[in-house]
Amino acid sequence: MLSKRIPTGITGLDKLVEGGFPRGSLIVLAGSPGAGKTIASAQYIYHGATKFGESGVYISFGERKEVFFENMDRFGLNFRELEKKGKFLFLDLMTTTNAAISDTLRITLDEVRRIKAQRLVLDSFTAIGSALNNKIEARIILHLLEKLMRDIGCTTLLLVEIPMGQTGLGLGFEEFVSDGIILFETVEVRFGIQKRSIIRKMRGTNHNQNYCKIVISDQGLALTPYVA
Numbered sequence: 001m002l003s004k005r006i007p008t009g010i011t012g013l014d015k016l017v018e019g020g021f022p023r024g025s026l027i028v029l030a031g032s033p034g035a036g037k038t039i040a041s042a043q044y045i046y047h048g049a050t051k052f053g054e055s056g057v058y059i060s061f062g063e064r065k066e067v068f069f070e071n072m073d074r075f076g077l078n079f080r081e082l083e084k085k086g087k088f089l090f091l092d093l094m095t096t097t098n099a100a101i102s103d104t105l106r107i108t109l110d111e112v113r114r115i116k117a118q119r120l121v122l123d124s125f126t127a128i129g130s131a132l133n134n135k136i137e138a139r140i141i142l143h144l145l146e147k148l149m150r151d152i153g154c155t156t157l158l159l160v161e162i163p164m165g166q167t168g169l170g171l172g173f174e175e176f177v178s179d180g181i182i183l184f185e186t187v188e189v190r191f192g193i194q195k196r197s198i199i200r201k202m203r204g205t206n207h208n209q210n211y212c213k214i215v216i217s218d219q220g221l222a223l224t225p226y227v228a
Contacts, residue, residue, distance in 0.1 A: 006054070006119070006155055009047020010040050012223035013182075016199060016208035022179060024153045025203070026146045030160035031184030035195050036214050037159050038063070039075065039221045040184070041121040044157055046077045049087040054118040056082075057089045057111055059104075061124060065090045075220045089115055105145065112154055120149060124159040146177060179203045184214060197223055 005020040014020050021027055031037050045056035060068065068090060069079050082088035089111055093104055112120060122145075149156045158178065175181055181200040186193050195214035199207045212223040 009043045010221060017202050018205050021155050022204055023155055024150045025179035026156045026158060027180040028158050028160055028178040029182050030162055032162050032186045035184035035186050036216055036221045037184055041157050041159060042072050042077055043220050045119050045121055048119040049082050055087045055115045056119040057117045058121045059091045059093060059108060061093050065092050086115060109148055117154055120154050120156045122158050124161050143177060
């Protein structure tokens, strides 16, 4: 019997959300550029494949596969090896247009089913929204994606871009459709900038509601509580 929680592989996060994400849920990871969203989502996919044998699919609208592989190598995440073993699939959809969004959703579903993926990352929903004509279309796409992934038990991490200086979340409706919201923020402090994270929402979970530091090193990304 499958666990109702899936460990995230993001150091420090699981203890904040009762052991992991609810299986089959749609989690929004939103944040400013450079806050660590891609690293965290890569760890989520890699951890599932290497520790639990859960295949993963990473859909990118903004980064080429080779660039992604090279960037993740420095954190010890060998996605080339996972790809060879059939446990990981990277879909490069940088050139997707409005007319191709429905095809993109079909391709995603087909590939998730083909490799029996239990983890999915979509990077990013902001890019999909930009390719569509209006918010209504984007909301329909998100609802459909959420339903399809939940039906097959695939837990989805949806990345959302928040431009520097902006406080609104994505297109304004992601927070209502999603099961969870995690914010990665880059804030100005006296001597520069600091990265921090907070969990805004996690359905069915008694989650931590305090800010944590985001620490990025050669070991990857970790969340650490602020010391009072």
